[in-house]
Amino acid sequence: MSDQAYNFAYLDEQTKRMIRRAILKGIAVPGYQVPFASREMPMPYGWGTGGVQVTAACLVPEDQLKVIDQGADDTTNAVSIRAFFQRVAGVAVTGATAEATLIQTRHRIPEVPLRAGQILVYQVPIPEPLRFLEPRESETRKMHELEEYGLMHVKLYEDIARHGAIATSYAYPVKVEGRYVMDPSPIPKFDNPKLAGCAAIQLFGAGREQRIYALPPFCDVVSLDFEDHPFVASKADHDCDLCGAGDSYLDEVIVDDAGGRMFVCSDTDFCASRHAAGQRGRLAPLTEGGL
Amino acid sequence: MRAEALTGGFADAPVQAAQGFRAALEALARPGQIETVAGAAPPAPLSVAAGVLLLVLADATTPVHLAGEWDCPAVRDWVVFHCGAPLVGAADAVFALGDWAALQPVGRFAIGTADYPDRAATLIVELPVLEPAGVRLRGPGIADEAALSLPEVAAFQANRALFPLGLDCFFTCGDRLAGLPRSTRVEAV
Numbered sequence: 001m002s003d004q005a006y007n008f009a010y011l012d013e014q015t016k017r018m019i020r021r022a023i024l025k026g027i028a029v030p031g032y033q034v035p036f037a038s039r040e041m042p043m044p045y046g047w048g049t050g051g052v053q054v055t056a057a058c059l060v061p062e063d064q065l066k067v068i069d070q071g072a073d074d075t076t077n078a079v080s081i082r083a084f085f086q087r088v089a090g091v092a093v094t095g096a097t098a099e100a101t102l103i104q105t106r107h108r109i110p111e112v113p114l115r116a117g118q119i120l121v122y123q124v125p126i127p128e129p130l131r132f133l134e135p136r137e138s139e140t141r142k143m144h145e146l147e148e149y150g151l152m153h154v155k156l157y158e159d160i161a162r163h164g165a166i167a168t169s170y171a172y173p174v175k176v177e178g179r180y181v182m183d184p185s186p187i188p189k190f191d192n193p194k195l196a197g198c199a200a201i202q203l204f205g206a207g208r209e210q211r212i213y214a215l216p217p218f219c220d221v222v223s224l225d226f227e228d229h230p231f232v233a234s235k236a237d238h239d240c241d242l243c244g245a246g247d248s249y250l251d252e253v254i255v256d257d258a259g260g261r262m263f264v265c266s267d268t269d270f271c272a273s274r275h276a277a278g279q280r281g282r283l284a285p286l287t288e289g290g291l
Numbered sequence: 292m293r294a295e296a297l298t299g300g301f302a303d304a305p306v307q308a309a310q311g312f313r314a315a316l317e318a319l320a321r322p323g324q325i326e327t328v329a330g331a332a333p334p335a336p337l338s339v340a341a342g343v344l345l346l347v348l349a350d351a352t353t354p355v356h357l358a359g360e361w362d363c364p365a366v367r368d369w370v371v372f373h374c375g376a377p378l379v380g381a382a383d384a385v386f387a388l389g390d391w392a393a394l395q396p397v398g399r400f401a402i403g404t405a406d407y408p409d410r411a412a413t414l415i416v417e418l419p420v421l422e423p424a425g426v427r428l429r430g431p432g433i434a435d436e437a438a439l440s441l442p443e444v445a446a447f448q449a450n451r452a453l454f455p456l457g458l459d460c461f462f463t464c465g466d467r468l469a470g471l472p473r474s475t476r477v478e479a480v
Contacts, residue, residue: 008305016305017350020312024348025409027320028459028472030431034409058316060309116321145405177431177474179455199434201320216320216432216472 009056010088015039019057019212023203026214031176032144033127033211041207048081048106049207051123055085055104058119058203063091066100071108071249071266078106095269107170109191111248111270114200116217122185124206127213129173129183149181152224160229169234177220182213189223190235190249196221238263243274244281296368299332301346311347318461319470322428323437325421327467334365340463341388341415342369348413349374349386356384356400359393361417388415391442397450400458408455411473418442421464430475438480439469447477 007013015037022036041049059065065085069078073095081104082093094100097110104121114120126132130140133151143149152173159167172189176182184195185204195202195215202215215221225231236250241262248270250263262283265271275284301307307330314326333342349355355376357366366388370376381387381399394414403411418440425440426447439462441447450457450473457473471477 008309013304013308014350016308016312017348018352020316021348021353022409023316024319024413024459025411027316027432028411028474029408029455030474032408032455035407058309058313060313061306119316141406201316214320216474218434219431 006088008061008089009059009085010041011039011053011056015053016057019053022212023054023057023214026203026212027201027216029180030215030219031174031180031182031213033206033213035210036212038207038210042084043080045208046125047077048104048123050205050209050212051104051106051121051207052081052084052205053207054121054203054205054212055081055102056089058102058121059085059089059091061089061091063101064094064099065091066094066097066103066269067105068103068108068110068267068269069106070251071110071270072268074268096273097267097269107186107188108249108266109187109194111245111265111267113194114198116199118200120198120200120202122187122202122204124183124185124204124209124211126171127183127204127206127209127211129171129181144180147179149175152181153226156224156226160226166225166229166231172231173224175222175224176215181224182221184221188235188249189231190233192221192223192231193233195219236263239281240265240271240274241281241283243271243279243284245271245274245279293365293368295334295365296372299334299342299369300373301330304346308347311343314468315344315347315461315470318468319432319459319472321432321437322430322471322475323423323433323439323469325423325467325469329466334369336360336363336417337366337369337388338417338463339466340468341417341461344415344461344463344468345370345374345376345386345388349376351375351377353385354379354383356381356387356412358387358389361389361393384412386413386415388417390417397446397458402453402456402458405456408457411456412458414458414460416442416460416462418462418464421462421467421469423469425480427478427480428471428475429478432472433475439471441471441477444477444479447471447475451476 069075223231331342400412
């Protein structure tokens with residue numbers, strides 16, 4: 001039961017209409033950042049205020065909501081946002097990616113491919129991919145208008161000149177439908193290939209920066225690269241130590257003060273369901289019910 | 292204002308508007324997919340689907356243009372009472388409502404500016420028939436190809452050529468609606 005002191009999904013109806021119009025324009029122009037009148041939310045900037053507003057504008061009472069923070073369902077940001085929507089919208093929540101109809105994420109795309117009928121909402125800190133190269137909004141807006149993205153290629157080239165490879169490992173810029181260069185939010189570049197051809201609707205909300213942008217399903221999304229330095233979706237060169245997965249994005253965990261470490265799936269639901277199916281990694285607990 | 296204009300809105304606005312928006316979002320994100328909506332009971336000739344779209348999206352900050360038959364006292368009163376939207380000429384409209392003939396010429400509507408392509412009008416086009424057949428659609432939101440009974444082809448090809456500027460359309464028929472964003476490539480079969 002939702003808290004009757006709040007409107008359904010917290011925001012007032014006028015605000016939701018404004019956000020909904022911005023989302024639809026974002027869908028119509030994939031990768032373009034639509035300005036919107038971001039509201040103060042009952043959480044600090046940096047905690048997903050943009051994602052929360054997009055989620056609030058999309059939620060229906062029948063939704064199964066999943067919230068992840070760096071792939072995990074049980075970290076602070078995910079737990080607090082999930083509790084927020086349970087209280088103000090009364091929606092059902094789930095940890096299972098396949099069951100969820102709306103997934104709000106901080107900096108990861110789930111390992112299990114998403115399907116039609118699902119919406120993935122990203123929390124975005126800095127939506128402008130050119131911001132660290134050009135601080136003036138008037139200039140970056142002009143650069144998008146003129147499709148003037150040479151500066152971004154210079155940045156990637158400087159990476160190669162200094163490090164021998166493109167060192168950008170997260171928030172790796174992409175070009176959408178051959179037109180707009182877009183910041184995919186600080187997801188690891190391992191996740192970039194999942195942006196393209198995704199069957200779900202992907203929405204991006206930046207609260208402090210007051211921008212919403214979107215990728216419709218089956219969108220053409222290309223990570224920027226060079227012919228002689230092609231894009232590589234890199235990950236730690238290990239298998240998951242709990243479930244043995246060799247194809248998932250891994251977190252490195254320090255386990256003692258003698259240099260011991262283990263690698264585990266960042267996507268906790270993916271790891272736990274593999275574990276439940278009997279898959280075991282190098283350091284998995286030998287007893288049943290380990291995770 | 293006549294008393295009939297006071298009825299026909301959402302009974303439970305937060306929930307019905309959310310459900311209406313999800314249908315509109317799915318429709319615009321997947322061109323060619325037809326969604327069914329409910330909750331509005333607007334006066335003729337306004338369809339249920341067009342009424343839901345207006346209740347979900349239009350308010351005092353979004354000028355609405357009513358074209359042709361739709362520019363009648365019953366519809367004007369209903370839109371003003373339920374949405375509070377100013378009724379304006381085509382050039383100033385954020386939303387425009389009518390059948391395809393009444394909305395001509397579509398060059399009157401805002402297509403956005405090069406620095407703010409989002410400042411473009413959304414057309415709500417009432418169709419006598421809406422079915423997933425006819426004109427072939429490709430582009431964002433479509434896995435391979437889709438089909439939709441569009442009123443014509445040339446106008447939507449010209450609209451696509453303006454990308455990233457251009458008009459976005461919803462097509463409505465009874466309680467069903469479909470979307471056609473400016474990004475969709477349209478070809479006659």
